[in-house]
Amino acid sequence: MNKKAIGFLDSGVGGLTVVKQAMKQLPNETFYYIGDNARCPYGPRPAEEVVQFTWELTQFLLKKDIKLLVIACNTATAVALDEIRKRIDIPVVGVILPGSRAALKYSSNHRIGVIGTKGTIESGVYEQTLRDKDASLKTYSISCPKFVPLVESNQFNTSIAKKVVFESLQPLTKLNIDTLILGCTHYPLLKPLIQNVMGDDVYLVDSGAETVSEVSTILDYHNIAADSSGEKIANRFFTTGSTKLFSEIATQWLGTNHMLVEKVNLLENNH
Amino acid sequence: MNKKAIGFLDSGVGGLTVVKQAMKQLPNETFYYIGDNARCPYGPRPAEEVVQFTWELTQFLLKKDIKLLVIACNTATAVALDEIRKRIDIPVVGVILPGSRAALKYSSNHRIGVIGTKGTIESGVYEQTLRDKDASLKTYSISCPKFVPLVESNQFNTSIAKKVVFESLQPLTKLNIDTLILGCTHYPLLKPLIQNVMGDDVYLVDSGAETVSEVSTILDYHNIAADSSGEKIANRFFTTGSTKLFSEIATQWLGTNHMLVEKVNLLENNH
Numbered sequence: 001m002n003k004k005a006i007g008f009l010d011s012g013v014g015g016l017t018v019v020k021q022a023m024k025q026l027p028n029e030t031f032y033y034i035g036d037n038a039r040c041p042y043g044p045r046p047a048e049e050v051v052q053f054t055w056e057l058t059q060f061l062l063k064k065d066i067k068l069l070v071i072a073c074n075t076a077t078a079v080a081l082d083e084i085r086k087r088i089d090i091p092v093v094g095v096i097l098p099g100s101r102a103a104l105k106y107s108s109n110h111r112i113g114v115i116g117t118k119g120t121i122e123s124g125v126y127e128q129t130l131r132d133k134d135a136s137l138k139t140y141s142i143s144c145p146k147f148v149p150l151v152e153s154n155q156f157n158t159s160i161a162k163k164v165v166f167e168s169l170q171p172l173t174k175l176n177i178d179t180l181i182l183g184c185t186h187y188p189l190l191k192p193l194i195q196n197v198m199g200d201d202v203y204l205v206d207s208g209a210e211t212v213s214e215v216s217t218i219l220d221y222h223n224i225a226a227d228s229s230g231e232k233i234a235n236r237f238f239t240t241g242s243t244k245l246f247s248e249i250a251t252q253w254l255g256t257n258h259m260l261v262e263k264v265n266l267l268e269n270n271h
Numbered sequence: 272m273n274k275k276a277i278g279f280l281d282s283g284v285g286g287l288t289v290v291k292q293a294m295k296q297l298p299n300e301t302f303y304y305i306g307d308n309a310r311c312p313y314g315p316r317p318a319e320e321v322v323q324f325t326w327e328l329t330q331f332l333l334k335k336d337i338k339l340l341v342i343a344c345n346t347a348t349a350v351a352l353d354e355i356r357k358r359i360d361i362p363v364v365g366v367i368l369p370g371s372r373a374a375l376k377y378s379s380n381h382r383i384g385v386i387g388t389k390g391t392i393e394s395g396v397y398e399q400t401l402r403d404k405d406a407s408l409k410t411y412s413i414s415c416p417k418f419v420p421l422v423e424s425n426q427f428n429t430s431i432a433k434k435v436v437f438e439s440l441q442p443l444t445k446l447n448i449d450t451l452i453l454g455c456t457h458y459p460l461l462k463p464l465i466q467n468v469m470g471d472d473v474y475l476v477d478s479g480a481e482t483v484s485e486v487s488t489i490l491d492y493h494n495i496a497a498d499s500s501g502e503k504i505a506n507r508f509f510t511t512g513s514t515k516l517f518s519e520i521a522t523q524w525l526g527t528n529h530m531l532v533e534k535v536n537l538l539e540n541n542h
Contacts, residue, residue, distance in 0.1 A: 025375045027405050101487050104296045105480060133487075134298050135499040209376060216372050216404075217488045228406040 002224040005030040005233060006215065007061035008072045009054065012040035012152050012241070013249045014186030015072030018095070018208035020254055025212045026219075028226040030233040032064050034264065037241025041148045043117025043184075047079040050119065054080040055087070056266045060238070062088065067224050070215060071095065074184050074207065075119040091218050098214045099181045099207035100129040106203045107179040110134070113172050113202075114141040115194075116183030117148060126183055140175050144168045144184075151186040154249050156193075165193040173198065181205045189253065238264045273495040276301040276504060277486065278332035279343045280325065283311035283423050283512070284520045285457030286343030289366070289479035291525055296483045297490075299497040301504040303335050304343075305535065308512025312419045314388025314455075318350040321390065325351040326358070327537045331509070333359065338495050341486060342366065345455050345478065346390040362489050369485045370452045370478035371400040377474045378450040381405070384443050384473075385412040386465075387454030388419060397454055411446050415439045415455075422457040425520050427464075436464040444469065452476045460524065509535045 006022070008015050012035045019031055034057050036042075042050050054076040058069060069092045071077045071084065077094030085092045103112045114126040121143035130137050146164045150156055172180070180202050182188055188206045195204060219225040226232075239246040243261040251259050277293070279286050283306045290302055305328050307313075313321050325347040329340060340363045342348045342355065348365035356363045374383045385397040392414035401408050417435045421427055443451070451473050453459055459477045466475060490496040497503070510517040514532040522530050 021376075025372065025404075027407070097491055098488075101296065101484055105292075105484060132498055133296075133496075136298070213372055213376060213484065214488050217369075217485050218492065220368055221489065221492075225404075227403055 001227050002067050003030070003226050003230070003233060004065055004067035005032045006068045006070060007064070007066035008033045008070045009057040009061060009076070010035050010073040010185060011042035011075065012037045012148070012186070013246060013253070014148070014151065014184060016250055016253050017185050017188040017206070018070060018072040018211055021209045021212040022215065023254070026216060028228050028232070030226070031235045032061060032066060032238070033236070034060055034238040035241070035246060037152065037239045037246060039240065040152055041117065042073065042075040043119045043145060043148060045119065047119070050076055051080040051083055054084060058084055058088065060264065060266060064236070066090065068093065068215065068218065070211065072185050072208070072211070075117050078120050078123040078125040091222065093211060093215050093218060095185060095207040095211045096125055096129055098210035099183065099205050100126060100133060102205045102210040103130065103179050103181050104133055106205065109176065109178045110136055111138045111140070111175065111177045113175065113177040113180040114139060114183045115144050115169070115172070115180065115187065116141070118143045118145050120183055126181060140172060140177060142168070142171055147190060148184065148186045151189050154245065156189045161190060162193055165190055166197050169194065169197045177202060179203045179205060182207060237261045240264050240266060272498050273338050274301070274497050274501070274504060275336055275338035276303045277339045277341060278335070278337035279304045279341045280328040280332060280347070281306050281344040281456060282313035282346065283308045283419070283457070284517060284524070285419070285422065285455060287521055287524050288456050288459040288477070289341060289343040289482055292480045292483040293486065294525070297487060299499050299503070301497070302506045303332060303337060303509070304507070305331055305509040306512070306517060308423065308510045308517060310511065311423055312388065313344065313346040314390045314416060314419060316390065318390070321347055322351040322354055325355060329355055329359065331535065331537060335507070337361065339364065339486065339489065341482065343456050343479070343482070346388050349391050349394040349396040362493065364482060364486050364489060366456060366478040366482045367396055367400055369481035370454060370476050371397060371404060373476045373481040374401065374450045374452050375404055377476065380447065380449045381407055382409045382411070382446065382448045384446065384448040384451040385410060385454045386415050386440070386443070386451065386458065387412070389414045389416050391454055397452060411443060411448060413439070413442055418461060419455065419457045422460050425516065427460045432461060433464055436461055437468050440465065440468045448473060450474045450476060453478060508532045511535050511537060
């Protein structure tokens, strides 16, 4: 039993889709979240830069005393997970393996689509992970570079979003896939629009929900899950960008009335 | 990377529902299965006896050189998992935590039903596990002692089965549960009948499918998953009971044409 917080990091607000699932599935746990909104999106950035930014966010969370780290960002998981695991001695969970596992569980026809940022799709990490697990799978990937800016600017419920999602996903609609991995934690905020374009027969894998199942497994495996006894430490949310915009999106997405969001200067905190 | 087999044990054929999911989600892996059909069912037996039988099956599988053990039986998981974990040094996965986690993921109204054998339900292990994870959950459990004999005698598709399932589940149909844990690995063979009685709005948690996700997580976490390179070792199926009856149920359930089932005498093997 361990009451310490679980740390979540993301390029911006996308990882909140993972936190939302964590609040549902792990109500005894405390969550510390940092979004690097000032430097979002990570998708188009070179890998070395994403590794460096991820490391800075990790150091920030470690100083807050966390028991497990979730890299709640597909781009960062794709390029930085192995490196971060080497550098720190608490369990580190990424979002790519859980999403891939879920796709294998849900797909019947072995035809799986993947959408993600430019960085994630160009890394080929989902195709590689899926093929390693089952060489008979057919995968179809496209990058959707316009999706993250839509979410980060709080426009994910607009008619512009509807149009962008429709146009972006057209190449995937005629490939007879039965499962689509939302390979970016920002995308569940666009889920109704994506489901509408893909049709009800395509199962959408929310990597956030699946990642939380993995977090729960690892907590139990190491016997470090919190129980419901005693006082619970409050959740904390940090951003390198605008606390106002972060708070607007977070309260809407998490369904809370009020949220204190703390502004972070990584340079000050890490030195 | 590790090509050794994953071992599965069960009181009879029920654990084959877990193997079926494992074949789908982990096609690179090899599976060794032992069903203790001669001494099935475990549900009504005293706990000490179930621990002893589980230990005998574990020893049998260890001699075949396995890398991970799945206790694919809820009754055995309820009473023997902790003890087996203490005695052996490979990872051991049970079926109760994965099913409980999945129920938390799928339930919206926090009202969860559990069905299982007499031993599982009387142990209270599901209520305890669910309440530990979320004290706000309401759980409703009933034992269904007639289900396992129906499956073991290959009568799970009959009108008798339909009648037994209907009568057994009546107490659960008016409790407004939105999720029902099939807390016995035999029960997925009765899934269509159970779904019919409970209605389409109740999500049925197949603990087998969920357990395989956990197995996959643990394999990746320890870096002992098999890849698709080279020759794969063949699956093997063992029973302490009738190889003919086992084979009939197994080929039907797993959708294979032919299956070699090996007869085991545990006394000879373990001494």
